[in-house]
Amino acid sequence: MQSVLLLVDRASTWLGKIFAWSIVLLTLVITYEVFSRYVLNTPHDWNLDVQIMGYGTLFMMAGAYTLSKNGHVRGDVLYGFFMPRTQATLDLILYILFFLPGIVALTWAGWIFASESAAIRESTFSATPLPVYPFKFVIPIAGGMLLLQGLVEIVRCIQCIRTGEWPSREQDVEEVDVDKLKAMVHVKDEDIAALDKYVAPAGPGHTAGGQK
DSSP: HHHHHHHHHHHHHHHHHHHHHHHHHHHHHHHHHHHHHHTTTOOOOOHHHHHHHHHHHHHHHHHHHHHHOOOOOOOOHHHHHSOOOHHHHHHHIIIIIIIHHHHHHHHHHHHHHHHHHHTTTTTSSSSOOEEEEEEHHHEEEEEHEEEEEEEEEHHHHHHHHHHHSOOOOOOOOOOOHHHHHHHHHHHHHHHHHHHHHSSSOOOOTTOTTTTO
């Protein structure tokens, strides 16, 4: 199971890093337009359309990569102090209630959106029209990858609830060092455990406070 999880992680990472290079292309496109507009006095109406589609593609394709690195925004100041089993329980609830319905809707609606765009060969409204429909297929592709990575994260949550430890994942950049944060605010693991019992769901024969 762990090998499958890491395989999906690597696929998300590979796609994210491939599309990250589009920022280089965007930089060149913008530089060319600035030079052409202000030095040669020959602006191009299609350049802004290219920028919008490029940035949109970069943003969408970064979703699964960011999720695979556990890098999406959350309240780490509080979340990081919970025990792993509590973190996994909260994550699992949020994935089921919000993530899955939203991403399934995005993927399904995105496919319909892209298919209709392709059927009419949709293009931009500028004087130099560019085809839009190829870029609209980025929506269902990105949604599908994000959904697949989300299912992997749900499996990780279930494993953590069972074992009390998060399964390993491919790491990249750590934005918040929780251990250093604990040391800075002088919080001990015993204090976190005492707080955790009021947050974690009660097991069989136990109340929310952990008493039988």
